[in-house]
Amino acid sequence: MRSEAKYIVGACTLTGLITILVYSSEVNIADASNRIIPESIKSSVSDTKSQLWDIVSNFGGSTPGSSKPYIHQNLHPSNLTLVNLTNIKFPINRDICNVSEIGIVTIVHTAIDHQNLRSIIRDTWGNPKIPGVNTRLVFLTGTTEHDDQQARLLDESNTYHDIVQADFHDSYHNLSYKNVFGKMWTSQFCEQAEFIVKTDDDMFLDLYGIYHLSRNYLTTDIYKNGEFVFCPVWYGMPILRDKNNKWYVSEEELEGKDYPPYCTGWIYVTNPKTAGRLAEQATKSKFLWVDDAWVTGILVKALGFKHTNMMEWFVMQGERMVLFKSAQNPDIYHRDYIAAPNGNREIAEYLERHARWCYINQCDSNIYKTKLGQQTKKEKYNDELLERFILHNNGYNSP
Known part of the structure; x- marks a missing residue:
């Protein structure tokens, strides 16, 4: 996996149609992750959603679920069988799941x-x-x-x-x-x-x-x-x-x-x-x-x-996931993924921020809104247009 991602996503509104353009650029992904989405895409969403973005950008923690204790008393039982290994032992075990919910x-x-x-x-x-x-x-x-x-x-x-x-x-x-x-x-x-x-x-x-x-x-x-x-x-x-x-x-x-x-x-x-x-x-x-x-x-x-x-949400190329996560938006439908290979810290930080932002803002994607194959004609057209630009301008063959 490359240590740099060379993606910038831009958006412009022209006569009511959203056109998404993806350009290559020598941009360190750690810098890009500070914004999650470019200003040009932010300008295409409603004021309310832009305000939500500002909140989520500064959102440093979460409200936990129930913290009622749920204690596992015996972390080293002597009667467990793992496949064909009897009385399996745990050199390291922790009560990690120690709350009720x-x-x-x-x-x-x-x-x-x-x-x-x-x-x-x-x-x-x-x-x-x-x-x-x-x-x-x-x-x-x-x-x-x-x-x-x-x-x-x-x-x-x-x-x-x-x-x-x-x-x-x-x-x-x-x-x-x-x-x-x-x-x-x-x-x-x-x-x-x-x-x-x-x-x-x-x-x-x-x-x-x-x-x-x-x-x-x-x-x-x-x-x-x-x-x-x-x-x-x-x-x-x-x-x-x-x-x-x-x-x-x-x-x-x-x-x-x-x-x-x-x-x-x-x-x-x-x-x-x-x-x-x-x-x-x-x-x-x-x-x-x-x-x-x-x-x-x-x-x-x-x-x-x-x-x-769940094949529709899985992609085998980490770079492709970066591209598609970068294009996510609450007002523009585009498919998204939930899993891809990655071993790079900067890319993981970037993708995690995108994922969190989309969860709070409910991005218009096959995760949060419309399933693949159930889009309107306009959603399907915009999705296909966006995908062609994303893939073509980053060295992929369009589907």
Whole structure:
């Protein structure tokens, strides 16, 4: 990821039509993030919304939800099974979910030596300022053979109180243990949370947008019955048999040609009841190290329910997310995203401010207003016009 983003978004009103132009410029994104949206776009919104922008720009905190204590007395139980590991131990565990009302708990898969990425998430999008809502941030990891790494991790945990560790070796081929560990931990130690958001430490998530979208599912049967997995879904993905491939799986490990539908591991949303069911099913199903395909594909299939697809809000290019977030506005419809790869602090700060501003001002997008495919002709025209300018003027091919 580049350390600089070279995007400026401008807007002008001409005979009642909004035309959006995107230019390349040598602008440090930290400077741009101080405004979130350019003055030219601010001038196109109503005075009331501009005043709201000024309020949100200076908004330094949030009004928390209920702070009634919710204490987990035993943080080191002796009877838990993680997949096929009995009596799993927690070298590090914290009562992170210690209040009675939690809107979102974000579970981040992290490597032990990724301290910088954890710092970026803590300081930017991982602790959103959603008025009236408690959120929690949890970094998951396994163990290391290096005493110095473990000592640094313990010091970090003692400082921030947001790391949980289980006693399986932290490695790529043990990601399925880490994945199920997150499900088990939340179902045991954050069972009062409304939603669980799972991601990796090299991502940016718009937790404001995710929180808003999640409201639609609280009263649904799939949520109540523990059948809720909301994610970008991969369909018809082949099981790779080339021994030189990173994701090689042998016939002995898994038979068949294709995986069942499964989630990208970069972002998915579930709830504690569903997480508990997946963790339990993992103790009954044949183990597979390809974690996303196993946990959100094979285990979901074994439990007999289907995913809710969020592909329209997911993008695989971080630069594209910066462009589209920059174009958001309460008065001009344009599509938006809630998840994209990112490991850059300045970009994370910039995107988090955009996300917060849009939550307060209810930007006219597929997150807060109109779903894709349900726009008016005018909204669709303006959306397509904006997208062509954004992509063309920043080196992308227009769709």
